[in-house]
Amino acid sequence: MATDIARRIVLASRPAGEPAPDNFRLEEFRVPSPGPGELLIRTRWLSLDPYMRGRMSDAPSYMPPVAVGAPMEGGGVGEVIASSHPEYAAGDIVLGRLGWQTHVLSNGAGLRKLDPEAAPPSTALGVLGMPGLTAYIGVTEIGRPKAGETFVVAAASGAVGSMAGQLARIAGARVVGIAGGEKKCRYVKDELGFDDCIDHRAADFAERLRAACPAGIDVYFENVGGKVFEAVFPLLNLHARVPVCGVISQYNATELPPGPNLVPALMRGILTKRITIQGFLVGDHFGKAGEFYKQAGAWLREGRIRYREDVIEGLENAPRGLIGLLRGENFGKALVRVA
Amino acid sequence: MATDIARRIVLASRPAGEPAPDNFRLEEFRVPSPGPGELLIRTRWLSLDPYMRGRMSDAPSYMPPVAVGAPMEGGGVGEVIASSHPEYAAGDIVLGRLGWQTHVLSNGAGLRKLDPEAAPPSTALGVLGMPGLTAYIGVTEIGRPKAGETFVVAAASGAVGSMAGQLARIAGARVVGIAGGEKKCRYVKDELGFDDCIDHRAADFAERLRAACPAGIDVYFENVGGKVFEAVFPLLNLHARVPVCGVISQYNATELPPGPNLVPALMRGILTKRITIQGFLVGDHFGKAGEFYKQAGAWLREGRIRYREDVIEGLENAPRGLIGLLRGENFGKALVRVA
Numbered sequence: 001m002a003t004d005i006a007r008r009i010v011l012a013s014r015p016a017g018e019p020a021p022d023n024f025r026l027e028e029f030r031v032p033s034p035g036p037g038e039l040l041i042r043t044r045w046l047s048l049d050p051y052m053r054g055r056m057s058d059a060p061s062y063m064p065p066v067a068v069g070a071p072m073e074g075g076g077v078g079e080v081i082a083s084s085h086p087e088y089a090a091g092d093i094v095l096g097r098l099g100w101q102t103h104v105l106s107n108g109a110g111l112r113k114l115d116p117e118a119a120p121p122s123t124a125l126g127v128l129g130m131p132g133l134t135a136y137i138g139v140t141e142i143g144r145p146k147a148g149e150t151f152v153v154a155a156a157s158g159a160v161g162s163m164a165g166q167l168a169r170i171a172g173a174r175v176v177g178i179a180g181g182e183k184k185c186r187y188v189k190d191e192l193g194f195d196d197c198i199d200h201r202a203a204d205f206a207e208r209l210r211a212a213c214p215a216g217i218d219v220y221f222e223n224v225g226g227k228v229f230e231a232v233f234p235l236l237n238l239h240a241r242v243p244v245c246g247v248i249s250q251y252n253a254t255e256l257p258p259g260p261n262l263v264p265a266l267m268r269g270i271l272t273k274r275i276t277i278q279g280f281l282v283g284d285h286f287g288k289a290g291e292f293y294k295q296a297g298a299w300l301r302e303g304r305i306r307y308r309e310d311v312i313e314g315l316e317n318a319p320r321g322l323i324g325l326l327r328g329e330n331f332g333k334a335l336v337r338v339a
Numbered sequence: 340m341a342t343d344i345a346r347r348i349v350l351a352s353r354p355a356g357e358p359a360p361d362n363f364r365l366e367e368f369r370v371p372s373p374g375p376g377e378l379l380i381r382t383r384w385l386s387l388d389p390y391m392r393g394r395m396s397d398a399p400s401y402m403p404p405v406a407v408g409a410p411m412e413g414g415g416v417g418e419v420i421a422s423s424h425p426e427y428a429a430g431d432i433v434l435g436r437l438g439w440q441t442h443v444l445s446n447g448a449g450l451r452k453l454d455p456e457a458a459p460p461s462t463a464l465g466v467l468g469m470p471g472l473t474a475y476i477g478v479t480e481i482g483r484p485k486a487g488e489t490f491v492v493a494a495a496s497g498a499v500g501s502m503a504g505q506l507a508r509i510a511g512a513r514v515v516g517i518a519g520g521e522k523k524c525r526y527v528k529d530e531l532g533f534d535d536c537i538d539h540r541a542a543d544f545a546e547r548l549r550a551a552c553p554a555g556i557d558v559y560f561e562n563v564g565g566k567v568f569e570a571v572f573p574l575l576n577l578h579a580r581v582p583v584c585g586v587i588s589q590y591n592a593t594e595l596p597p598g599p600n601l602v603p604a605l606m607r608g609i610l611t612k613r614i615t616i617q618g619f620l621v622g623d624h625f626g627k628a629g630e631f632y633k634q635a636g637a638w639l640r641e642g643r644i645r646y647r648e649d650v651i652e653g654l655e656n657a658p659r660g661l662i663g664l665l666r667g668e669n670f671g672k673a674l675v676r677v678a
Contacts, residue, residue, distance in 0.1 A: 054611075060611075061611050062577075062611045062612075062613075222606070225603060225606050225607075226603065229602070229606065230602075238401075244606060244609050244610045245610075246610065247603065247606050247607055247610060250603045250606070250607060253603065255599070256598070256599035256600060256601065256603060256604060257598070257599060257600045257603065258598040258599060258600065259595070259596070259597045259598015259599055259600055260594070260595035260596060260597060260598055260600065261595060261596045261597065261598055261599065261600050261601050261602075262595065262600050262601075262602045263568070263569075263600075263601045263602055263605055264564060264565065264586065264589045264592065264595060264596065265595060266602055266605070267561070267564050267568065267583060267586050267589070268564075268586055268589060269618075270583050270616060270617070270618040271583045271584075271585065271586060271618040271620075272393075272399075272400050272401045272618070273401070273618065274401075274617075274618045274619055274620055274623060275617070275618050276615065276616070276617040276618075277609060277615070277616045277617075278609070278613075278614070278615040278616075278617075279608075279609040279610040279611070279612065279613045279614050279615075280613055281610075281613055284613060
């Protein structure tokens, strides 16, 4: 074993608004030893995801919050370094909810063994993992873009958005991304092959989006909310579908925006255009995971799906990475290289 | 023919806010004579429906507006009084988009012959007509209440709401209505057999609704919008479905309500509870009409479905009837007895 000292990051306090470094605390603990039926994992990669902001709050949500003083939760990829578990041996690479810590004891529950030959292990946290499956569910189960339809996705250079747009392209849709900044927009167009990408920071964002969608919008894959949603909504076509995957622009909000209250206008639009707005969480759809891994893995090997990772070095920098993610500072799937 | 003089009500001007009597004008015209292939219908019943408010405005909607100076549109039931059409004979009772007029020439397009022995002809405008089919689509295609789930419907004593709730009862749901005033609520509970009905005019409406839905709300059939929707939304359960059929509380609105803007809260709720909000219009679903007529006709004969009509006497009183409908003053399916 490399060291006797393990490290973890715990939730020190709940943030009000944007999380700050002092909402987190780095702790050391003794590397545990696996008992009978247990294995010890050394974390290699941690995933940073927008949902983590919700876990830091005790507002009602779909999952209980992280307790103050407890390690931050999250998915990770690690290497088994000791095992008394019959199904795992030292050297195995595994995916699981490892949390923000360098070493984790496990009884094997919830772990999945990865084949490092099939794809880089970090992809199990992104394009071939939860974010990829999230995109797949939103596109294939809710959005269902048809050939020739216009598909718009916000946070288009991110882990979920980049995959959603590429899946819609494969389905034959015209795909327009929305991203923050010209650099991301260029990547979305040039590398991911979207038909267009609009910078939501541009002063004339709404006009540009309208110009990029001359036939209106049939599917809007919602990751962002707020002003982006307000610009999209008037462009929705009859029978448009809006899978709601996230509203990252709102996660740090401490109060509702000022009036007028646009809900009545929203409901009238939903009615007259027969729009479907549907929230979803990937956790309700793990039954589709097998089909997804197989399909997406093939597309990745064939070069039909591309991805980009934004790597933060060191567990101690994970808080900074999450704070940046919530500001839209990451460029691609946000990962922490732990070891 | 009873008279040479026919009457119609035309749109005199577009209302701003609540329609007023002077937005309508009664006109006389000579009763026309059917040419070859035509038939002449004398209107017996006109239907008054909330959607008519939309047709009076030139704001973009799912149908073009009624032109100023043109007869108000609407469904009606009439008797054929002269025919040169091979499929119609004097004495036939027909359903069609007759408009607000005592006499109508037709080439037969869009007409449906009614069997007055099967059900009272006026029911073809209500429980066995467009409002009934609307309820059927919203319940069976979108809301899909399961046995034991809680189904809430607004405007519960109206043509659509009363049918929606009864259909949900037949599906085995616990059904809670929302209506305006104690008299309507008593009818909804005692005559229609809903499990409960809450008066949205009560000062403690939101609290009463919560108490009436101890297991939350799985399906909310939306006819009203505004404050009613705001009281319902926090009670929605995981995976709740919200078929949006109408938002009558908003149809006369001339401006949006003051802030805060509740859209971000709505979108977060949609996400965390995986709610589906889906607008629909019966016109997209006429393919289901045959199945509906058969099924609903049988339930009506068996006494499993009840209905109530609110009859206004005389074409000249149709404007007053529509104005009252938009205020919630009708009690049951609003009809005008024309002849």
